[in-house]
Amino acid sequence: MSGALLSCRSARKVFRTHEREPGLRGFLRGLFKRKWLEVEALAGIDLEFAAGEFVGLIGSNGAGKTTLVKSMVGIIPVSSGRAELFGRDAFHLRDEEKRRLGVVMGQRSQLWWDLPALDSFELLRAIYDVPRAEFDQRLARYVELLDVADQLKIQLRHLSLGQRMKMEIIGAFLHGPEVVFLDEPTIGLDLIARETIRKFLVELNREEGATLVLTSHDMEDIEHTCRRLVILDQGAVVFDGELVELRQRIVGERAIELHLEPGTEDRAEGLAESLQAFEGRLSRENPLTLTVQVPASRAHDCIAHLLSVLAVRDLSVERQPLEDLIRQVYATPSLAAGLARP
Amino acid sequence: MSGARHISLLGKCRQRLAILRQFLRVGLVRKAQFRIDFLAQVVMDLCFYSVHIITFELLFGMGDGFTIAGWDRAAVRVFLGFLFVADAFMMTWLSQGWFLPQDIKNGNLDPVRLRPAPSILVYFFQRFSPEGAVNFLCAFSYLGYGLTTCGPLSADIIWTLPLALFLCIWAEVVVAVGLGALEFLFVNSDLSRFFIEMAQTASGKPLDIYKRRVRQFLILVLPVGVLAHVPAEIVLGRCHGLELLGQVTWQILLGLAVFALFRRSFKRYESALS
Amino acid sequence: MSKALALLAHDLRLLRHTTEYEFRKVLAFRVGFVVRELLNGVAHPAVMICLYFALYAQASSEAIGGWSFPEIVGYMILSACVQKMLFHHRLLEVADQIFTGHLTKFLVMPFRFFTLPLGRFVQNTLLQVAIATLCYFAGLYLVPDWWPRPASPSAAAQAFALVLLGSACFLLAYYCLAILAFWLDVVWSLSVMFMFVANFISGRMIPVSQMPPIFEAIFRWTFPYWALSAPIELFMGRTPEGFFLEGLGILLPTLLALELLRRVLWRLGRRRYVGAGM
Numbered sequence: 042m043s044g045a046l047l048s049c050r051s052a053r054k055v056f057r058t059h060e061r062e063p064g065l066r067g068f069l070r071g072l073f074k075r076k077w078l079e080v081e082a083l084a085g086i087d088l089e090f091a092a093g094e095f096v097g098l099i100g101s102n103g104a105g106k107t108t109l110v111k112s113m114v115g116i117i118p119v120s121s122g123r124a125e126l127f128g129r130d131a132f133h134l135r136d137e138e139k140r141r142l143g144v145v146m147g148q149r150s151q152l153w154w155d156l157p158a159l160d161s162f163e164l165l166r167a168i169y170d171v172p173r174a175e176f177d178q179r180l181a182r183y184v185e186l187l188d189v190a191d192q193l194k195i196q197l198r199h200l201s202l203g204q205r206m207k208m209e210i211i212g213a214f215l216h217g218p219e220v221v222f223l224d225e226p227t228i229g230l231d232l233i234a235r236e237t238i239r240k241f242l243v244e245l246n247r248e249e250g251a252t253l254v255l256t257s258h259d260m261e262d263i264e265h266t267c268r269r270l271v272i273l274d275q276g277a278v279v280f281d282g283e284l285v286e287l288r289q290r291i292v293g294e295r296a297i298e299l300h301l302e303p304g305t306e307d308r309a310e311g312l313a314e315s316l317q318a319f320e321g322r323l324s325r326e327n328p329l330t331l332t333v334q335v336p337a338s339r340a341h342d343c344i345a346h347l348l349s350v351l352a353v354r355d356l357s358v359e360r361q362p363l364e365d366l367i368r369q370v371y372a373t374p375s376l377a378a379g380l381a382r383p
Numbered sequence: 384m385s386g387a388r389h390i391s392l393l394g395k396c397r398q399r400l401a402i403l404r405q406f407l408r409v410g411l412v413r414k415a416q417f418r419i420d421f422l423a424q425v426v427m428d429l430c431f432y433s434v435h436i437i438t439f440e441l442l443f444g445m446g447d448g449f450t451i452a453g454w455d456r457a458a459v460r461v462f463l464g465f466l467f468v469a470d471a472f473m474m475t476w477l478s479q480g481w482f483l484p485q486d487i488k489n490g491n492l493d494p495v496r497l498r499p500a501p502s503i504l505v506y507f508f509q510r511f512s513p514e515g516a517v518n519f520l521c522a523f524s525y526l527g528y529g530l531t532t533c534g535p536l537s538a539d540i541i542w543t544l545p546l547a548l549f550l551c552i553w554a555e556v557v558v559a560v561g562l563g564a565l566e567f568l569f570v571n572s573d574l575s576r577f578f579i580e581m582a583q584t585a586s587g588k589p590l591d592i593y594k595r596r597v598r599q600f601l602i603l604v605l606p607v608g609v610l611a612h613v614p615a616e617i618v619l620g621r622c623h624g625l626e627l628l629g630q631v632t633w634q635i636l637l638g639l640a641v642f643a644l645f646r647r648s649f650k651r652y653e654s655a656l657s
Numbered sequence: 658m659s660k661a662l663a664l665l666a667h668d669l670r671l672l673r674h675t676t677e678y679e680f681r682k683v684l685a686f687r688v689g690f691v692v693r694e695l696l697n698g699v700a701h702p703a704v705m706i707c708l709y710f711a712l713y714a715q716a717s718s719e720a721i722g723g724w725s726f727p728e729i730v731g732y733m734i735l736s737a738c739v740q741k742m743l744f745h746h747r748l749l750e751v752a753d754q755i756f757t758g759h760l761t762k763f764l765v766m767p768f769r770f771f772t773l774p775l776g777r778f779v780q781n782t783l784l785q786v787a788i789a790t791l792c793y794f795a796g797l798y799l800v801p802d803w804w805p806r807p808a809s810p811s812a813a814a815q816a817f818a819l820v821l822l823g824s825a826c827f828l829l830a831y832y833c834l835a836i837l838a839f840w841l842d843v844v845w846s847l848s849v850m851f852m853f854v855a856n857f858i859s860g861r862m863i864p865v866s867q868m869p870p871i872f873e874a875i876f877r878w879t880f881p882y883w884a885l886s887a888p889i890e891l892f893m894g895r896t897p898e899g900f901f902l903e904g905l906g907i908l909l910p911t912l913l914a915l916e917l918l919r920r921v922l923w924r925l926g927r928r929r930y931v932g933a934g935m
Contacts, residue, residue, distance in 0.1 A: 056653070116496050117653055132650070136390070139499035151494040153409065154757075155842070160409050167405040168498050168505065170390070170398045198757075420843035427850040434853050438862045442712060445721045445867070452711040569688045577692045581700040588704060592711040 045089035046220055046252055047113060051122035054083040054108050054276075082108040084276035085122060090254065092219070095246045097267030097284070098256040099367065105276040106256045110222050113254075114144050126220065140169055143218035145209050147225035152197050158208040159193040162215060169216035176215060183211045186241050203234035210238060214245060220252045227262055239265045260367070272370055280370055287366060295340040296359045297333040297347065305352035312350065319343040402500055403508060410511030424514040428474060432467050432521060435587065439463065452591035457532040458619055462589055464526025466611035468548065469555045471522045475515025476508050480559040483566050484576060492652055502649055503560055503642060530618065540618050546627075547614035550634060554609035557638040558582060560645045561605075567648035582607040589615075602630075609634055671768055675776025676783075683784065694784060698740035701861065702733035709733075722867035728893070731805030732864050734796065735889040738789040739820050740861065743884055744827040746848035748777050752838040755930065764930075771832075771919070778828045782821065808894025815901040816888035822908040823884020827855070829915035830880075836919070839926030860886025866895070877903075880911045 058078055082105045090096055100106050111117045112124045115131040124131040127138045134142070144151070152161040166176045184190050187207040192200055197208065206226055213221055223242070227235045243266050246253050257263060263270060263284070270287060272280040280287060301309065306328040313323045321335035321343055335343045340358065347353065390398065414421045443449050443456045454462065473480075483506075486492055495506045530540060562578050586607035590598045602608035613630060616622040622630060684690055706729075713719075713726040724732070751774065754760040763770050797804045807813035831848055838844045856862065859881035865873050866886070876882040883904045890896050891904075 111493070114497060116493050118650070136499035139497060142497065144493075144497055146493065149490065149493060151497075155413055156409055157412070160412050164402075164405040164409055167398070167401040168500050170394070170401070170499075419841050420846060423841075423843075423846040423850065427846040427853070430850050430853040434857045434862065437857070441863055441868055442708075444869075445712075446716060449712065450715060451708065577696060584700045584704050588708050592704075592707045 046092050047088075047090040047126050047254075049086045049088045049109075049113065049119075049122070049124045052083055052086040052088075052109075052112060052119045052124045053081070053121045054105075054112055054117070055120045056080045056082055082276055083112065083119065086273075086276070086278055088271065088278065088281065090220075090252060092252055093246070093250045094269055095243070095253045095267050096255070096269045096271060097263035098254055098271050098273065099258070099260075099263060100256075100273035101371070103275075104273040106273055107224055108276075109273065110144075110224050110254070110256060114142060114222055140216060141219045143213035143216070143221035145206075145213045145221070145223045145226050147206065147223075147228045150197065150205065150209060152205075152208060152212050154198050155196060157194045157196055158189075158200075158211070161197070161208075162212060165212055165215055171216050175217070179215055179217065180211070183214060183241075186244065187211065187237055203230045206230060206234070207238065210241065214251075217249070218251060220254070223253065223255045225257055226255070227257060227259055235259065235262065242266055272367065274371055294334055295337050297335060297340065297344060298357045298359070299331045299333070299347060299351065299353055300355040301329045301331070302352040302354045303329060308351055315346070315350070316343070319346065398500065399504060402504060406508055406511045411513050414513050421514050424474070424512060425517045428470070428514070428518045429521065431470065432463075432525065435463055435466070436525075452589060454589040454591065457529065457534075458615065459589065460529030460532055461526065461619060462529075462611050462615040464522065464529040465547065465551050465614040466587060467522035467525055468519070469551050469610040471515050471518035472552050472555050473559065474518055475512050476510075477555065477559045478512060479510040480507055480563055480579075481576065483563045487566055487652065492649075496649075496652065503645060507556075507559060507563070533619065539620060543617050543620075543623075543627075546631065547617040550609055550617070550631065551611065551614045553634060553638055554606055554613075557634070557641050558605065558607055558610070561641040564641065564645040564648040567651045586610050586612065603633065603637075606634060606637060668769065668772060671772050672776055672779065675773055676779045679777050679780035680784070683780070695788060699737050701740075702737040705736075705862070706730055706733050722864075724864060724867050727803065729864070730803055731893060732889055734803075735805055735892060736861060736885065738793055739885050739889060741785045741789045741792075742782065742820055742824055744778055744781060744824045744831065746831040746835070746845075746852060748781055749774055749831055749835050749848075751832065752835040752844045752848075755836070755838040755926075756842060758931075760930065764927075771923075774828065774832060778825070782824060805893055807892050812891055812894060816892040819883055819888040819891065819901070819904045819908065820885075822905075822912060823880055823888070826880040826884065826908060826911050826915060829912065829919055830855075833915060833918050833922055836922050836926050839922075839929045855881040858882055859884055860889075864890070866890060878907065880908055883908050 056079070058080060084105075086105075086109060098106055098109065108117070112119050113126060113131055115124075115126065115134045118132040126134060127141060129135070129138055152158060153164070162176075162180060165171075166173075171179075184193065187210065189204060189207050189211070192204050192208070197205060200208065210223070210226060213223075227238055230238070239262060242253055242255070245251050246266075253266075255262065255267060268283060270280065270282065270284050271278055309325075309331060312331075316323055316333060316335075319335055319339040319342060321333045321339070324332045324334075326332065333343065333347065344356070344358070348356075439456075439459050442451070443459070449456075451459065492506070495502050498505050530536060530544075558579075562582070565578065582605060585593075585601060590601055590608045590612040593601070598608065602613060613622065617627060683694060709726065709729045713721065713729075719725055751760070751770075754763075760770070763773070793804075797806070807816075830851065834847045834851060835844060837847065841847075858865075858876045858879050860876075864886055865876050865882055876886075887896070887900070887904055891900055
């Protein structure tokens with residue numbers, strides 16, 4: 042054991058389902074004879090998460106994120122390989138280990154739909170056997186951080202999506218778990234609610250040392266919260282490393298936007314050819330606005346060249362958005378292979 | 384980081400009781416919100432009781448001195464009393480079991496798998512219905528009425544009544560959990576709901592109307608016969624001594640085996656993909 | 658006029674699709690199909706036959722309440738067949754859809770919501786009629802001595818018509834109870850309560866004509882009686898002339914009244930709908 046709180050070794054999950062032919066005749070046929078299909082949701086995953094980490098788990102729809110989370114928390118067993126939590130097979134966790142775990146399923150409420158959130162929290166207190174003083178202290182703090190004091194006594198089903206999600210998150214943290222999985226907790230939320238939740242998670246990770254595993258389709262969630270990133274594609278890990286590392290290793294591009302002095306646009310003639318020396322690509326939105334895409338390592342020299350050739354009124358340099366990086370990883374399997382952690 | 388916290392046996396019992404108390408509390412909160420539902424469920428169960436009582440009274444009213452497989456009118460009243468107690472217990476504590484098929488299908492059991500408490504307790508007992516208290520009152524009253532129509536209350540009846548009530552309630556839990564276990568084996572089959580209905584129908588009459596083997600199957604295997612038939616036989620003095628001891632021992636062992644089967648079947652839960 | 662016809666044609670097309678969709682749903686799971694569609698409704702009559710056997714075994718006369726034991730067995734067999742065909746409350750999801758707010762997605766679509774439960778009714782009726790017919794003829798072939806036979810082909814046809822009309826009344830009655838969910842948070846207990854009472858009135862426990870005359874006199878004014886006990890007695894030839902017309906006289910106005918009630922409740926309920934959770 043490496044001392045990891047959570048580990049997967051060659052974890053594979055296969056779902057068995059039968060093919061459903063369209064039309065009534067097909068369904069009648071299916072009643073007597075069925076063709077079974079095997080869907081590989083996880084294709085032999087190797088991962089380790091240490092205490093205190095904040096890991097982002099991303100991937101396109103059907104990449105296996107939710108299956109991985111469910112296997113790691115012990116909701117479903119892996120078909121082969123191992124998924125361990127707290128040094129124990131995740132599917133056979135005992136109550137002692139379950140007390141150290143929290144889960145938020147963005148699309149599936151874990152609180153009681155027809156009860157005010159406060160009543161659900163009391164019920165969770167009994168289930169997790171949380172001492173009263175500890176419970177009150179945490180609840181007060183979380184309610185303040187997420188700004189939901191006014192909604193505690195309202196039936197969950199009468200709350201907005203954002204308010205409900207905040208309640209779900211409070212419910213998952215009330216017993217002071219060491220590891221918390223958050224499966225798309227910001228799905229469908231507005232900007233303010235997303236920011237509040239992000240701040241909350243970062244603070245809990247920093248101050249209480251909780252290990253957080255966050256899956257999200259929103260790259261801003263990942264950028265603002267996680268240090269480590271795991272990218273899944275077709276049930277396999279295609280990148281596992283620091284976010285900074287991802288940027289350093291594949292992000293090599295910067296977008297340099299230039300606004301020229303009026304009347305000097307003719308000085309940009311022949312610029313495209315001269316930029317080839319820096320591996321740069323030129324695009325021109327209008328005669329006075331140019332954008333140059335250039336590898337990050339050449340950006341400095343390229344800017345010096347541009348300033349020497351052109352009469353620049355304004356200049357900005359932008360990093361490539363995370364979405365573009367991820368797209369690049371998916372589009373280039375060889376790149377993905379080179380990124381995977383040894 | 385605190386690491387694993389080991390809980391003593393006493394601590395576990397205390398935790399289970401605290402959970403039950405919270406279920407009871409949220410049940411009251413829920414019903415305080417849905418007041419008409421409270422009334423509707425009380426009336427619904429009264430309808431259930433009335434239909435059973437009227438049916439038997441009509442059957443016995445068709446001729447003088449009628450008996451049904453050796454059960455006279457007074458004995459059937461005792462039988463119905465236990466049936467109503469079992470039903471009141473089910474309605475009060477175990478009604479969540481009705482939703483198990485769709486909860487499995489929709490992947491709603493994820494939280495149950497994650498909770499650090501027995502899955503049977505967290506799932507089956509989560510929906511406490513306070514109207515059951517009213518139903519219990521009606522059921523006990525009718526049982527009392529049935530017992531008094533059998534003759535003066537003897538010491539034997541008073542002595543055996545708690546044991547009969549224990550068996551009746553124990554069997555209700557065992558039946559609900561056992562049929563729930565089936566649901567994991569045949570997902571989306573509605574098997575448990577079908578068997579609950581069949582079991583309720585079969586056990587709604589004194590089991591002596593069936594052949595011996597069917598009767599034994601309903602008592603010793605399913606065991607829906609222990610909801611009302613066996614308890615009624617115990618207080619009516621038809622089951623005593625070693626037979627009674629054997630019956631109680633068997634039912635407890637069967638119950639424990641069924642709980643183990645449920646825990647094992649629960650591992651087949653595949654959740655929903657999304 | 659043409660607009661109304663176009664609307665009707667659209668509704669009928671949609672009904673056909675909904676019915677087909679419902680068929681596909683019930684056939685998707687094999688064990689579920691056997692349990693829900695084949696075994697549904699057979700347990701109770703079987704238990705009642707055992708009960709009656711015990712009762713008749715110690716009775717001094719061959720007939721009790723005007724019914725001999727073979728006749729009672731016939732009644733219970735037919736009761737199982739009819740119960741399969743009658744619509745029941747578990748086939749409706751509208752109360753849940755109102756409570757959870759899932760109704761919203763249907764309300765924004767250009768069709769009448771009632772087409773969905775109607776599709777389920779058509780599917781359930783077609784399937785259960787087929788299964789009940791198969792079971793009836795299989796029983797007739799296997800145990801011809803005990804199996805009930807129709808008094809005449811017209812009696813069978815009349816009984817079938819009453820059952821179908823009665824089933825439609827059940828659909829509307831349960832639907833009206835379900836859409837009370839616009840006002841009440843939990844309504845399943847109302848449906849179950851109605852089911853208990855309707856079971857008794859319909860003669861599911863004991864044939865109505867075996868009950869004291871006062872019961873029969875009252876129950877004859879209600880549709881559950883005409884949905885089960887009455888058609889069975891008509892089938893067995895135990896009814897007087899004009900019985901079928903009397904049944905129509907009760908069922909058709911009830912159907913109309915329930916349909917009006919459904920429309921009023923839906924219209925009023927829609928005004929209260931808040932789409933919880935959406």
